[in-house]
Amino acid sequence: xxxxxxxxxxxxxxxxxxxxxxxxxxxxxxxxxxxxxxxxxxxxxxxxxxxxxxxxxxxxxxxxxxxxxxxxxxxxxxxxxxxxxxxxxxxxxxxxxxxxxxxxxxxxxxxxxxxxxxxxxxxxxxxxxxxxxxxxxxxxxxxxxxxxxxxxxxxxxxxxxxxxxxxxxxxxxxxxxxxxxxxxxxxxxxxxxxxxxxxxxxxxxxxxxxxxxxxxxxxxxxxxxxxxxxxxxxxxxxxxx
Numbered sequence: 001x002x003x004x005x006x007x008x009x010x011x012x013x014x015x016x017x018x019x020x021x022x023x024x025x026x027x028x029x030x031x032x033x034x035x036x037x038x039x040x041x042x043x044x045x046x047x048x049x050x051x052x053x054x055x056x057x058x059x060x061x062x063x064x065x066x067x068x069x070x071x072x073x074x075x076x077x078x079x080x081x082x083x084x085x086x087x088x089x090x091x092x093x094x095x096x097x098x099x100x101x102x103x104x105x106x107x108x109x110x111x112x113x114x115x116x117x118x119x120x121x122x123x124x125x126x127x128x129x130x131x132x133x134x135x136x137x138x139x140x141x142x143x144x145x146x147x148x149x150x151x152x153x154x155x156x157x158x159x160x161x162x163x164x165x166x167x168x169x170x171x172x173x174x175x176x177x178x179x180x181x182x183x184x185x186x187x188x189x190x191x192x193x194x195x196x197x198x199x200x201x202x203x204x205x206x207x208x209x210x211x212x213x214x215x216x217x218x219x220x221x222x223x224x225x226x227x228x229x230x231x232x233x234x235x236x237x238x239x240x241x
Contacts, residue, residue, distance in 0.1 A: 004051045004228040009090070012058050015224050016193070016236065024164045026067075027191040028173040028180055029059045030208040037201035038177055038208045043076055047197045051228035059193060061087045063100040063172035065125075065163055070106035072176035073117055081120040101168060103127055103147075105154055105179055109136035118143040129154050156186045181211030187218060191238045198231035 004012065018025050031047045032038060040046035048056070060066060066081060081102040083091070088098040099121040104111065109132050118124055126140050129150040137146060149158035163171060173183060183189050194208075220237035227233055 001225055001227050004054060004226050004232075004234065007226075009058070009086075012055070013062065013090075015226065016055075016058055016062060018062075018170070021170055024160065024169040024171075025190050026160060026171040026173060026183065026188050027059065027063075027193060028183070028189055029056065029193045029195075030175065030180070031195040031197055032208055033197050033199050033201040033205075035200050035202070036207055037205035039205055040201055044175065045076060047199075047201075048195075049197070049228075049230045049232055051230050051232045051234075052195045052197070055193070055195065055226075055234055057084070057087065059172055060100060061090060062170060064096070064168040064170040065101045065103050065172070067103045067105065067171050067173045067179070069176045069179040070104050070109075070111050071178070072174065073104055073111070073115070075176070078117045080116055080118075081122070081124070083121070097122070100172070101125060103159075103163070104144075105156075105159075107132060107154060109133055109140060111136075111140060113139050113143045127154055127159055154182075156182055156188055160188055175208075177206055177208055177210035181209045181214075184209060184218070185211065185214045185216055187216060189218065189239065191236065192220060194235045194237070196233040196235070 031044055031052055033047055038044060081099065083099050091098055101122045102120050103125040105127045107129060109128055124144045125147055126144045127147045129152060130148055131152045147159060147162055149155040173180060219240045221240055223238050224236040
């Protein structure tokens with residue numbers, strides 16, 4: 001089994017690269033404790049490590065758009081999305097935009113226009129529905145592009161279609177659990193990258209997915225497994241044809 005620590009950036013990128021970047025592909029990237037916790041004291045970053053951060057950064061390097069729920073932006077204290085110089089140079093050499101676009105999904109639009117996340121390298125996108133507060137849409141339109149899909153809730157299928165139409169087919173979902181649950185229910189998850197942290201968090205935390213029960217199941221196929229000197233494990237699963 002390969003170790004993250006022994007791989008160069010190019011070798012690690014090759015593990016996570018998709019075969020056809022022009023084809024629409026939604027990848028979800030999450031970290032979990034051994035006993036299934038998605039966070040500690042309300043934040044997933046408490047489960048992270050140097051190796052997890054490196055894999056996380058490579059997933060961002062490969063994305064056209066980073067998709068995240070508004071609650072995760074607030075709870076995790078998201079910084080502006082701006083890649084490192086090395087990542088930007090790699091993307092440019094690969095024919096990609098210097099930075100991916102950040103897309104924030106929000107039904108209630110409880111986002112402040114002065115949130116630092118709106119100072120990302122690329123003007124962010126806010127995704128909402130027609131019934132969201134008009135005054136908040138107007139305020140956020142000053143700092144972000146708006147995508148309005150769905151009447152009373154966000155139509156995620158229409159969102160994915162719209163992102164592809166904007167030539168942003170490589171979508172990286174970074175959470176939170178409710179967004180992953182909704183994407184799963186809509187059968188839009190093409191890939192799950194799961195980092196397993198070597199700790200027991202105990203009871204109290206939710207899973208990486210949340211929302212109302214659903215009868216939908218989706219068989220996934222293990223594509224790669226990596227380990228690290230800090231005892232993290234990294235699994236990459238893609239959906240069966």
